[in-house]
Amino acid sequence: MSTLAVARPAGGGVLALGRHAFALAKRSLIKTIRTPEALIDVTIQPVIFLLLFTYLFGGAIFDGNRGLYLQFLLPGMLAQSLAMGGVALGQNLNADIEKGVFDRFRSLPISRAAPLVGAVMADVVRYLSVCVVMLGFGTIMGFRVQTGFVPALGAVALSIAFGLCFCWISVWVGMLARTSGAVQGIMFLLVLPLTFGSNVYVPTDTLPGFVQGFVAVNPITPLVATIRGLLVEGPVAGPLTTTLIWMAGLLAVFVPLALRAYNKRA
Amino acid sequence: MTEDLVVHAEGLRKRFGKTQALDGVDLSMRRGTVLGVLGPNGAGKTTAVRVLATLLRPDEGRAFVAGVDVLKNPQQVRRLVGLTGQYASVDEDLTGVQNLVLIGRLLDLSGRDARRRADELLNWFDLSEAAQRPAKTYSGGMRRRLDLAASLVGRPEVIFLDEPTTGLDPAKREDMWGVVRTQVASGASVLLTTQYLEEADALADEIVVVDHGRVIAHDTPDGLKRRVGGQTLRVRPSDAARLPDVLRVLDLVAAAGTSASIDEAAGSRPGAASVPVTSDEVLDKLIPALRAERIEVTELALHLPSLDEVFHALTGRTKAEELV
Numbered sequence: 001m002s003t004l005a006v007a008r009p010a011g012g013g014v015l016a017l018g019r020h021a022f023a024l025a026k027r028s029l030i031k032t033i034r035t036p037e038a039l040i041d042v043t044i045q046p047v048i049f050l051l052l053f054t055y056l057f058g059g060a061i062f063d064g065n066r067g068l069y070l071q072f073l074l075p076g077m078l079a080q081s082l083a084m085g086g087v088a089l090g091q092n093l094n095a096d097i098e099k100g101v102f103d104r105f106r107s108l109p110i111s112r113a114a115p116l117v118g119a120v121m122a123d124v125v126r127y128l129s130v131c132v133v134m135l136g137f138g139t140i141m142g143f144r145v146q147t148g149f150v151p152a153l154g155a156v157a158l159s160i161a162f163g164l165c166f167c168w169i170s171v172w173v174g175m176l177a178r179t180s181g182a183v184q185g186i187m188f189l190l191v192l193p194l195t196f197g198s199n200v201y202v203p204t205d206t207l208p209g210f211v212q213g214f215v216a217v218n219p220i221t222p223l224v225a226t227i228r229g230l231l232v233e234g235p236v237a238g239p240l241t242t243t244l245i246w247m248a249g250l251l252a253v254f255v256p257l258a259l260r261a262y263n264k265r266a
Numbered sequence: 267m268t269e270d271l272v273v274h275a276e277g278l279r280k281r282f283g284k285t286q287a288l289d290g291v292d293l294s295m296r297r298g299t300v301l302g303v304l305g306p307n308g309a310g311k312t313t314a315v316r317v318l319a320t321l322l323r324p325d326e327g328r329a330f331v332a333g334v335d336v337l338k339n340p341q342q343v344r345r346l347v348g349l350t351g352q353y354a355s356v357d358e359d360l361t362g363v364q365n366l367v368l369i370g371r372l373l374d375l376s377g378r379d380a381r382r383r384a385d386e387l388l389n390w391f392d393l394s395e396a397a398q399r400p401a402k403t404y405s406g407g408m409r410r411r412l413d414l415a416a417s418l419v420g421r422p423e424v425i426f427l428d429e430p431t432t433g434l435d436p437a438k439r440e441d442m443w444g445v446v447r448t449q450v451a452s453g454a455s456v457l458l459t460t461q462y463l464e465e466a467d468a469l470a471d472e473i474v475v476v477d478h479g480r481v482i483a484h485d486t487p488d489g490l491k492r493r494v495g496g497q498t499l500r501v502r503p504s505d506a507a508r509l510p511d512v513l514r515v516l517d518l519v520a521a522a523g524t525s526a527s528i529d530e531a532a533g534s535r536p537g538a539a540s541v542p543v544t545s546d547e548v549l550d551k552l553i554p555a556l557r558a559e560r561i562e563v564t565e566l567a568l569h570l571p572s573l574d575e576v577f578h579a580l581t582g583r584t585k586a587e588e589l590v
Contacts, residue, residue, distance in 0.1 A: 016374075023371040031359040034400065100355035104416060107319050108372050109344040 017117065020110040024118025028092075029125060041088055042129045046081040047137050050074065053201065054141065061202060067142055074138045075155070075227040076200030079220055081130045082159055083195055086167030087187040089123050090174030094183050097175075097265060113259055116171055120164060127163035131156045146232045155230035158243070162223055165247040168254035175261035194220050219246040271330075272297040272424055272455045273318060278327035279479075280313055287313040288324065289479035295457055295472070300450055302470030302487075303459040306573060310479040311459035312352055315428045318457070319349040331424055348417030352428040356412050358402035362393050365401060365412060369419040380419075387415040391445070407438040414445060425449060427458040431465060443468055464570050467491070475580060482580055494571050494579035495542060499552070500529070502538035502565035509539060511559055516541040519551040538565060 032038060050073070058069035093116070096102055105115045135143075135152075145152045170187055177183045197211065198220040204212055215221050223246075225239035273295040280288040287310045295301040305311050316322040318329055320340035329336040331343045356365050363384050370380025388397045391411040396404060401412060410430065417425060427446070431439040446456055446469050460466050466473045467487045475483040475490070483490060491497075499520070501512050509528060516526035516539055526541035546568055556563065571579070 019374070020372050023368060027357065027360065027364075027368050030364060031357075034359045099358075100351055100353045101357050102355075103321060103349070103351050104355045104369070105372070106321050107344060107347065107349040107417075108369070108420075109341050110372050114372075 017111045017114055020114040021117040021121055024105075024115050025121035028119050028122030031092075032122070032125065038088065039126065039129060042081065042085045042126045043133050045084075046077065046130055046134055049081070050077055050134065050137060050141065053077070057201075070138065070141060070143050071146075071232050072203075072228075073201065074134060074143050075231050076198070076224045078131065078134045078155075078159055078227055079162075079198075079224045080195040080200050081134065082127055082163040083166055083191050083220065085126050085130050086123070086163060086170045087184055087191065088126070088170075089119060089167050090170030090172075090177075090183040090187060091180040093119055093171060093174040094177055094180040098180070112263055116258060116262060120167060120171065123164065123167055124160060127160040128156075130163075131159050147230060151230040151236075155227045158223075158226060158230070158240070162243065162247055165250040168250060168258055172254050172258040172261055175258055175265055194218055199224050219243070219250075222246065270297045271295065272332055273301070273330070273457055275314070275318065275329040276327055278314065278317055278324045278329060280310075280317065280322065280324045286479050288317070288327075291327070291476065291479065291481055293318075293457075293474060293481070295455060297455055298450065298453060299471040300446065300456045300458065300469050302466030302473045303457065303476060304461070304463060304466045304473055304573070304576070305459070305476040306461060306577070309476045311476060312428055313479075314476070315349070315426050315457070315459060319347055319426050320344055321349075345420070346422060347424045347426060348420065348422035349426045350410075350414045350417045350428065350430060352432065356401045356404075356409055356416060359400055361398050361400055362388055362404070362412050363397040365416060366419055369416050373420045375419075383419055387418060391415045407434055407441075410434060410438075410442065411445075414442075418449070423454060425454050425456045427456060429459050429461065432461065439465070461573055463490075463494075463573060463576055467570055475576065477577065477581070490576075491570070494576045496544050496571075497542070497546075498540050498569045498571070499543045499548060500538050500540045500565060500567050500569060501552075501556070501563055502535075504562040504564050506537045508561050509537065511561055512539045512556075512563075515552065515555045515559060515561070519548050519555055521548075543568070 050070075053073055054066055054070050058066040058073070062069035062072070102115060106112070135145075135156075169190065170183070173186050174180075174183050177186060197214050198218050199215060200220065204215050204221075207215065222239040222242035225234065226236055226243050228234050229236035229239065271294050273293060275291060275293040278288045278291040278293075279286070289310075291310065291314055293301070293303075293314065303311050303314065313322065317324050318331060318336060320336055320343050323337065332346050334342045334346065336343050357368075360368065363381075366384035366387055367377075367380045370383050371377070373380075375383060385394075385397075388394050391414070393408060393411060393415070396408060401409060404412065414427070414430065430446070431442050434442065443465070446458065450456055456469075458465075458469065470487060472484065472486055473490050474481055483493070485493065499516070501516065503509060503512050513526045513528065520526060520541045520543060524542050526539050529536065529538045529540055549568075552566075
């Protein structure tokens with residue numbers, strides 16, 4: 001054996017967490033590259049939804065004006081695909097724990113949060129994929145950004161940031177559920193009402209009163225409104241503030257819950 | 267607590283629902299030695315290892331690794347130990363080298379040092395050729411070796427191996443034993459769990475026998491073998507009709523006061539005879555005697571007592587009886 005010394009800087013805390021999470025994020029990315037079919041939910045699936053709703057329902061919803069409907073729909077579908085894109089993260093983490101891979105990480109002198117933070121960091125790639133695919137394919141279908149390059153970039157950045165906050169719910173469920181299949185079941189029970197019961201598909205004023213109440217308090221609603229404002233038209237400042245508050249709230253609640261559940265899980 | 271105890275545990279208790287996995291376990295291991303923890307499935311071996319490796323908090327009791335309190339300073343303990351679990355916890359989608367580099371990076375090695383350490387270990391574990399392949403393409407034995415390599419990246423002082431050879435064929439088992447011996451020769455202390463007395467005998471300086479979450483014996487391999495009755499010599503003639511002659515020969519060569527018998531234990535293949543022996547010197551007398559009688563054999567072997575026989579000797583009951 002060589003005399004290679006194991007360097008172990010004493011510096012812990014946030015810096016070490018960042019370094020370790022980064023190494024673990026790289027691990028997740030390698031896994032993603034090895035199994036490209038795991039990206040279907042952030043590539044092909046959003047496209048299918050976009051085609052389905054534009055050409056199947058668009059005519060009925062917007063009096064036959066599909067082009068106009070696509071302008072309305074795409075920002076909303078972007079938000080929905082982001083929310084759905086986080087589901088796989090909880091499933092993967094659940095499977096990793098079942099396989100015992102996390103036992104190795106637990107036996108190392110790293111922060112307990114590092115494996116979870118690393119996995120979330122790697123999800124940036126998936127959310128970026130949603131944005132690129134949606135805007136790219138949307139453009140082919142006839143969608144046109146009405147604002148400009150900078151607001152569009154802002155919409156992408158906000159989308160990814162929201163995805164990173166929202167996915168902590170999935171991480172938490174991933175720690176609690178017994179199987180990865182159960183993670184998917186539970187998450188869709190949450191994501192479907194949130195995304196359909198919002199302003200994604202139809203203007204809110206066409207809805208009955210009690211549904212409007214739900215839409216008003218739904219975190220997806222201000223996100224969609226902000227993205228619409230940044231890509232097409234409409235106010236930005238108001239819904240953006242509400243969205244940022246929601247994002248902070250999601251982090252404040254679900255990060256501690258996820259970490260606690262992770263520590264408890266033997 | 268004395269200085270040279272590298273692992274020391276007192277009164278460990280852990281309950282999972284209705285199962286008392288650990289029911290007051292005391293363990294101690296001297297620095298630079300191998301401690302074998304011997305027991306059947308469900309005896310609490312894995313739970314004990316998980317407690318010592320900081321993966322699990324016990325309900326009661328204290329434990330120290332290299333003098334560091336496992337419960338109070340788990341992070342410090344994690345710098346000192348390497349763990350190889352019962353199920354190879356390698357990442358199947360990563361290649362061999364990626365698995366080891368990741369561990370190195372998590373142990374704060376620089377990228378270059380992590381890579382160098384990975385190459386060194388892969389070479390040492392005979393995995394260099396498979397280094398660039400995803401671990402899911404590895405055989406069971408290769409996976410075990412990679413998993414063990416992963417636990418050695420940080421040059422741990424104390425290595426925990428939970429059933430390192432279960433499911434491996436005999437040749438691979440010997441390889442694994444060689445790895446353990448090398449680690450001890452280079453200064454590490456190894457605590458390994460096993461279901462085989464043979465394995466504990468081959469590797470361990472001391473053996474702890476656990477059953478139902480309790481330690482029922484702690485002895486040297488020789489001391490334990492004396493208590494459970496040493497080895498058995500078994501001879502199987504090619505012609506079953508010669509079995510009475512085999513019995514006669516065995517009685518002749520074996521020590522006075524022991525007598526050979528035809529194997530009738532449940533599960534054993536019929537047509538063989540056995541006699542308890544105290545040393546392998548008996549073989550020197552046996553082989554010429556068999557030749558003189560012109561008895562051809564298909565099996566001639568010295569066996570250590572099985573785990574079942576160990577338990578029978580220590581507790582007066584067999585595991586099979588317990589199930590009834």
